[in-house]
Amino acid sequence: MLKRKGFLSITLSTLFALSTTFGASASSIPNTSDKDNLDNIINSMTLEEKIGQMLMPDFRYWGKDSQGNSIPFTVMNEQVGNIIKKYHLGGVILFKENVANTEQTTRLVNGLQKASDIPLLITIDQEGGLVTRLQTGTNMPGNMALGAAHDLNITEKVGKAMGEELNALGINVNFAPVLDVNVNPENPVIGIRSFGGDPQLVANQGYAYIKGLQSTGVAATAKHFPGHGDTATDTHLGVSVVSHSLEQLETIDFIPFKKAIDEGIDMIMTAHVTVPALDNDKTISKKDGTEVGIPATLSKKILTSVLREKLGFNGVIVTDAMNMKAISDHFGKTEAVIKAINAGTDIVLMPVSVWNESAESELNDLFNIILASVKNGTISENRINESVRRIIAMKIKRGIIGQEDTRTLEEKIANANNVVGSKENKRIEKIAAEKAMTLIKNDNKTLPFKLQKNKKLLIIGYGKSRVDLMTLALKDIMKETGKTIQYSTLDYSSSGPEIPSDFKKAIDEADSIILGTLNLKVVPGKEASASKADRLAKAITEYAATKNKPLAVMSYRNPYDAAYLPAAKAVIAVYGPTGYDITSGSNASLPINIPVGMRTIFGLVNPNGKLPVAIPTADGKGTLYPIGYGISYK
Template structure:
């Protein structure tokens, strides 16, 4: 086993020798399973438990040095932990992946620390607002794909992410999210979801999975059974979804079942309470109160629902167990034991280890699982089944070799390949096309758009954060450089947590055109007598108050103005009085010499007529004044050229 490299070539060799027919395939599977069973039979309990733990080394503090910093270079200390605990995998974060060459060297070093059973090296590279790589292609994100409504875009997204991660030595992507975002006040999913429609989520999710798997990348759907209809972020609290079983099966769970049927590799759990399936009560370690068990720790949800009812026999991984929804209420040792008892195969981020001095955290969790197995609380048979699933997936995706084949490419060759793949021109071209197809024009009274400025006209750009302002301003200058528009003066202001000031008034008065970016995670305007009360300038409500003040003053001065929804499109409901409104579904701007998402530049192109928006809403937009009423319906979007609603094919 230690002298081999990949299983894929070995399997192809066996298939060719056997003729490649159905019987041959069964023979291959039988031999593969027998090999895995032999491996497991020789494994110690320590080795088996290690395969089921997946910590992060996001930051690391070497002994004798200062505070912990981003772990970007393999070292003997981390290697010793991987070997000592026989870890089955690690998860990487942005702190670990600062550039292409560095990332290849890091993943190569991580794998060298585990020569017997190669690691799952995982990352959350969803595209959109959850993008860890600091170099490469920054795709528009799931809701943008939902707005574009093209399955090819979902497939291309998966293929681009898969090829870039694979070239870097990463073999598991924790994506796509197939949560159905049907709660406008959801603080953690939002644009990470394709849509509020389970059918659209399913279609686009499956295509993303296929794109990833075509690159031999392990695809993971999350967050089972569904994190879309929550108003609490499980990073900070314990959300609850109170719907009955019928509703959950018809909405939230549909994309997960479709993904299972399509052969998804992994399933990530949700730290969300689902009393319809399990209302078991636990005593919280946080405050002694009774709380319902979340899905991650529920045997009824993971084994009863996911495994037995829905027929999923792939690898189940928890969401991060250090999130407050779990850590505060259950404690790290009990959380890991309960998760494994529920039927999960891998405990993700089970203990914080930022230095050798913190190794005892991992030791404590490791020993707690071993003790639970020794006592029979966790059956050894279940552990063996989990390890078998883990090893089978490693073999399937070429991570764990079972036969002797040519040696692994030299490190320098891997680096050269990654530099050619990550952020390639072909990938960037597709990235921009997806973003442009997603732009959704929701309002365009008096044909306000496209803007057609004359030379030296003053365009005022306002957005919450400096990187967003820079993305807008730079995009305008680039259009002028390419002679797509007249060269203009660009003035700007970022307004995060500011009240509307005399400076803002002056800038609007001096402008010929005004572009205001809105970034509202959760709509919370003050409504009085059926109207938004603009007299209240509460600094806590700056995200709503400031852009509304800009809109009102610009309207008063008869300025050409457009409101751009930068994140969740639900915030457009705060700007009913605006003449022009569009949604771009992505808020990341320009920083460190690069556009961190293509969404804002694509929006600027539409505003100045370089592209004609063809996106349609993948969600309903409720009114903030009368929340039971729809302001804009699912599927709505305007064609800028004709001014008419866009007709969606097949809908």
């Protein structure tokens, strides 16, 4: 493979001039003389350089310790630098393991960029809420919380704050937002990552998020096209089918993506779902020899005919991770990459994971197979040129190429320390979370609870980390208000289905109870199929009701729990991620949803959120609470 060091010296002056003209439309290449200049730049690149621009591996770990455990890749090294140079990589994706703290992340990103002749796309999945990679950044409450807050202004501010933090670290692409319309309550992979179950709500919230994010110079990525909102299988684990008709796709799934395209989204990420209404072709699985459909990621009918031609997207298409089992199990790693490129993909995400020097051989094999495929005509060189043209155009538009950063590394670190997790961003996070709090049920004005020194509160939570977070929030509330209450805690995650005697005793002695629940499902008549913990949660609400104990449910994550707990007097949805181990010693910021939920339960926040999804009845045959439902204390 050839490396042409002259690339930058030949073209940067031209690129810098071009960078001032891009921006009117984030997903189009200008039809002016600039287009000819861009073509000249592409034509000056070797085929090897072009192929490298289309590959985006991860360096999540590098090597192993004496116990055989993978070591997180947090410090740039010569080996990784050589791999970036040798294969002319267009970008890398960072994970939580790579971003331990602000200074370390800034140094790592700086080192990655210095290793590359052509500036890299440095990408990350910083959605907010459930999918948050930065360990010292601002978590934000997540998309469904923003949908519940129903405030486009705050959503734009959230997107902008997240973009500012990424930009300060040198990360120039965010694989967010999720624009899937979550119309399936049993969706195992999207859920609260979606803004909601109404296409227009998702479209409007998504646009506000994108507007805020891209205003900072960070490229946004709408995902997962053509829509992952009505699936019951996690594509990380296997094939998932979206059975929507063409009409449903056009009136539900496409709506948010079309708005994002019209408003200038930089990138769109594909979904590893099969959509028979768009592509009903079949192939034979390499895993078990069965007949399987073609996932959107590998479908020319979906990526080119629909996304490019029908919806008019001219920006960068990136695949979801190619090591997910929906792809790797059935299509083979190398074959899948070739199919994805021919389908219309511009960037192949994580075709291999390069976690040590020996793993380079897999990248080398893939690179040479792609190169050979172009030379023998399996992949046309024009197909490669189209993708590289879009990638380089986006790099110019976002200032990745053509706008030199003259600051020293220490100056970059100082700036990042001021921006990442700043007081202002924390203030925006708090406002967004408070606006999201949704009171679904409040019989007999059970809430808000009062802090009274001579009263006993029982906190029953699912998982120690969540119980710890609820307890920490309670302590903060008592400190803030100067009022106290006696309290005790229980974790029910490993118990059930019958109520243990110590649980009954604690309930009997309590004056009020907070029960935290996590994605319950106890279908009437099918209780035996529910988990022991879920059945215990339902039994706790019923026992408390027989004892006439005020019990409030905090639905930690998906808001659907309310349907399975009819005996609960009050239910509040907080749309939160998992809890956090406050004893771990990490300096990571705590998730905000549960603490704000506790503040709402004690009346420090008035719940004004509205359900962004409909909550079906427990048997799934009707609607218990519609989209837009929510009550307040006032």
